Amino acid sequence: MKKSIGSKTIAFPAPVFIIGTYCEDGRPNAMNVAWGGICGSCPPAIAISVRKQRCTYDNIMRTNAFTVNIPSGEFVKEADYFGIVSGKKADKFQATGLTAVKGDKVNAPFIKEFPLNIECKVIGIHEIGEHTQFVGEIMDIKVDQDCLDEDGTPDISKVDPMIYDTAASTYNSVGKMLAKAFLIGKEFAK
């Protein structure tokens, strides 16, 4: 039996993306964004939605650049802090002790301690109600070498990303592998 719960921002899973940008004075900033995801393949592109009052909004509008940093579960406190406090009021890198490194493809900082960092150049800006969606072309991905598998591909179990539960407002880990895509479903195609 289904129950209608109305119009809400509930969909599973949501990501935990930490967005790196530079403020006007050159200070690095980081913000926690759950509204986003890959949005195109050719060119590879990722979308994030940000409200206009955010420091990150001003920074992206000025620099046309951002990074998406994927924290491992061990950084859950830092990731959450990046979503609680505004970059207009605090130096979040100083508060957490994390390290901002200037991207080599775009004018935005990535977070050294997080295992996967995506450098993005803005190629689209869309107004969606109170949010502005920035579409970033993925210019490069940097991965901690000990998070790569033998083929040089990021290993999700080593990266240990978090997922955000939009209903309960909790962070969860990624669980066990269930099946290989483009394979397990073939039996219905017979």
Added chain:
Amino acid sequence: MKKSIGSKTIAFPAPVFIIGTYCEDGRPNAMNVAWGGICGSCPPAIAISVRKQRCTYDNIMRTNAFTVNIPSGEFVKEADYFGIVSGKKADKFQATGLTAVKGDKVNAPFIKEFPLNIECKVIGIHEIGEHTQFVGEIMDIKVDQDCLDEDGTPDISKVDPMIYDTAASTYNSVGKMLAKAFLIGKEFAK
């Protein structure tokens, strides 16, 4: 030590969204989409990216409506099948035995057996390279009653959604809860 792996569509986690639409002849179709996510709060909105050659593209352009259906892990075979075969060539509901139910808010079918169904009306269409991004205003969410917690909120452990690993092309389950958001990070704000 970081290794640069170039421009790829790798970000963790990606969702497993099964998109429900009606074909021109009234037949329901379902497609597996990993490029998407919540993209706005006011109004609640969700984005999905689809290539133009897909049956789903034609259907959404004609109806201005779609559903996002969240399969539980037990439906991994069906979910994968929806991404392997085109609705132009097969009746995917007939093949899988799943049930299409007409939405009561929009002209699109939802999948009865999947625990969480989101009815969407198109409010934005964006071209992003080879993909078209449809922004859907969330008109209603329907949830299996046994997947709700005491407060009437969808319980992620009961919904048991999958995540898609964009690097290894595998489906994974959601793991353990790590922390409460807007809380665990407060210690850095002191």
